[in-house]
Amino acid sequence: MAEIPPQGEAGDPKRLSVDQFILDEIDSVPHLEALLLAWNKRPKSWSVAEMSSAIYVADEAGKSILVELARRGLIAEEPASSGQYSYGAKSAEWDDFMSLLDRTYRRELIRISKLIHSKAPSAVHQFARAFRFTKEKDR
Numbered sequence: 001m002a003e004i005p006p007q008g009e010a011g012d013p014k015r016l017s018v019d020q021f022i023l024d025e026i027d028s029v030p031h032l033e034a035l036l037l038a039w040n041k042r043p044k045s046w047s048v049a050e051m052s053s054a055i056y057v058a059d060e061a062g063k064s065i066l067v068e069l070a071r072r073g074l075i076a077e078e079p080a081s082s083g084q085y086s087y088g089a090k091s092a093e094w095d096d097f098m099s100l101l102d103r104t105y106r107r108e109l110i111r112i113s114k115l116i117h118s119k120a121p122s123a124v125h126q127f128a129r130a131f132r133f134t135k136e137k138d139r
Helices: 013-025 029-040 048-055 059-071 092-107 109-138
Strands: 084-086
Touching: 013 092, 013 109, 029 048, 029 059, 029 092, 029 109, 048 059, 059 084, 092 109
Parallel strands: none
Antiparallel strands: none
16 A cells, blocks of 8 residues: 655645545544544444543543444444444445555644644634624624
8 A cells, every 4th residue: 555645745635535534524533533443443343331431532422423423324333233333344445545544643643633623613613604694684
């Protein structure tokens, strides 16, 4: 597999695909860590308590993370055992992407974490703009 380019090569298509995936699909660092943990430990199934403990969040937050990742099709809830989740390979290409995502996160932890955290202010600004437009219409 090709190596991830150094941090300075911002225009690299692989780096851009990882960044876009994070912007589109990952809500928080614990979401990313849960996904990568499920991928790295495949075919292990995870209970809410196991995953919550592994990513250092409360069980309620862990359940929310697993449910959201499953809703997005990034992991799967085990049909035979309610409350168990695992990574289900979609294709060889998807596994290659997950490998790239994992390597990128390991090498660029701070940049990826900042990318994830940068999403929140944008959502807040969009909400504020929507409220402002509604308020202006009422005048």
